[in-house]
Amino acid sequence: MRTLAVLNQKGGVGKTTTVANVAAALAKSGQRVLVIDLDPQAHLTIHLGTDPRQIARGSYQVLTASVPIAEAAAQVRENLCLLGASVDLVGAETELVSVVGREIILREALEPVADRFDYLLIDCPPSLGLLTLNALTAVQEVIIPLQPHFLALQGLGKLLETVAIVRKRINPKLSVSGILLCMFDRRVTLSTEVRNDIEKFLSSARGTDCAWSQAQVIPTAIRPNVKLAEAPSYGKTIFEYDDTCNGANDYRSVAEFIHHSLGKPIPAAPAVVEQSSQSSSESKPAEVIASPAEIPSPGISLAEPVATGIERPTEPQKPMVPDTPQFSAPTPSHATPVTPVSTVESIPTPISENVPVKPSESENISVTQV
Ligand SMILES: Nc1ncnc2c1ncn2[C@@H]1O[C@H](COP(=O)(O)OP(=O)(O)OP(=O)(O)O)[C@@H](O)[C@H]1O
Ligand SMILES: [Mg+2]
Numbered sequence: 383m384r385t386l387a388v389l390n391q392k393g394g395v396g397k398t399t400t401v402a403n404v405a406a407a408l409a410k411s412g413q414r415v416l417v418i419d420l421d422p423q424a425h426l427t428i429h430l431g432t433d434p435r436q437i438a439r440g441s442y443q444v445l446t447a448s449v450p451i452a453e454a455a456a457q458v459r460e461n462l463c464l465l466g467a468s469v470d471l472v473g474a475e476t477e478l479v480s481v482v483g484r485e486i487i488l489r490e491a492l493e494p495v496a497d498r499f500d501y502l503l504i505d506c507p508p509s510l511g512l513l514t515l516n517a518l519t520a521v522q523e524v525i526i527p528l529q530p531h532f533l534a535l536q537g538l539g540k541l542l543e544t545v546a547i548v549r550k551r552i553n554p555k556l557s558v559s560g561i562l563l564c565m566f567d568r569r570v571t572l573s574t575e576v577r578n579d580i581e582k583f584l585s586s587a588r589g590t591d592c593a594w595s596q597a598q599v600i601p602t603a604i605r606p607n608v609k610l611a612e613a614p615s616y617g618k619t620i621f622e623y624d625d626t627c628n629g630a631n632d633y634r635s636v637a638e639f640i641h642h643s644l645g646k647p648i649p650a651a652p653a654v655v656e657q658s659s660q661s662s663s664e665s666k667p668a669e670v671i672a673s674p675a676e677i678p679s680p681g682i683s684l685a686e687p688v689a690t691g692i693e694r695p696t697e698p699q700k701p702m703v704p705d706t707p708q709f710s711a712p713t714p715s716h717a718t719p720v721t722p723v724s725t726v727e728s729i730p731t732p733i734s735e736n737v738p739v740k741p742s743e744s745e746n747i748s749v750t751q752v
Contacts, residue, residue, distance in 0.1 A: 396564030431617030
């Protein structure tokens with residue numbers, strides 16, 4: 383079973399939309415898929431047409447009452463099973479606070495069903511608490527959806543640092559495999575700038591042993607598409623709601639990329655095709671907007687300002703966001719040191735270089751302690 387957590391502690395970036403529609407696309411293509419709603423908001427559960435109030439057995443009961451996943455998960459589509467969330471889940475973190483091994487409950491619960499599925503996708507809450515820690519402990523891959531706006535990279539450093547610490551202390555197989563740009567409007571210069579910043583940063587980690595050294599920006603970005611926002615209110619996936627819209631085409635393409643390419647060695651220089659914007663024909667197929675070929679040479683900081691066409695605050699101006707702690711950690715060893723910019727966090731070093739870890743710490747790790 384291939385296991386992926388869709389994670390970003392920022393809210394509203396497209397996590398749930400991604401899990402619902404990538405899972406649906408994989409299931410339609412014949413893969414056996416399990417999705418887990420680990421968000422007390424229960425948006426994934428609702429998106430797939432299940433009322434959270436009707437869930438007597440779901441992720442909350444699996445985490446707090448040892449209910450087997452085989453009993454709690456429900457088949458909601460052909461090839462697609464849901465371990466749903468109920469409002470009770472909001473209390474899980476508090477209830478589990480004194481439980482020894484609380485961060486590996488989900489991992490252990492998944493073991494008996496691992497043979498029954500080809501894919502596990504976990505929809506994480508917009509936080510880095512115990513629920514997210516359970517997800518990171520249970521999976522091998524992380525996909526980070528990002529909305530390419532001015533504050534998109536704010537918090538990415540903390541998120542990567544968290545992944546690195548979990549990898550070091552609890553789950554050595556964990557890595558960031560993909561970054562998915564959601565609500566990506568190519569007409570907006572900033573979208574392209576954010577993508578370039580991320581690709582530069584990822585390229586600087588290649589060849590290191592850090593958790594994101596093999597991560598790719600998924601070539602198909604998800605365009606803004608109102609159908610994607612409408613589908614959840616009907617309890618439908620985008621393929622059930624409008625199989626030919628941009629959103630359906632984009633997510634189909636993303637699912638194909640995840641299935642065939644993500645997590646594998648990065649291929650050399652596929653063709654680059656410009657992506658059209660929302661105003662183009664709805665029936666156009668999803669188009670590739672970026673490729674590893676576009677990744678610039680190593681050594682460029684994610685925080686480095688881009689010279690062309692971007693309105694970012696410079697030194698004399700008042701910062702547009704509150705100050706956040708700067709990670710002092712440098713980029714991977716062969717790269718140029720990070721040049722911090724007040725609006726974007728520096729990305730942390732691979733954890734092995736700056737955080738001593740005692741084996742005994744794995745028992746009581748909490749992401750919030752990071
Ligand atoms: N490409 C898109 N175009 C238009 N609307 C979108 C798109 N992707 C997601 N949305 C809408 O944006 C909102 C936020 O998306 P979503 O719920 O997937 O984000 P999230 O990261 O899961 O949020 P949260 O952190 O609250 O769980 C939703 O109303 C969703 O329908
Ligand atoms: Mg969500």
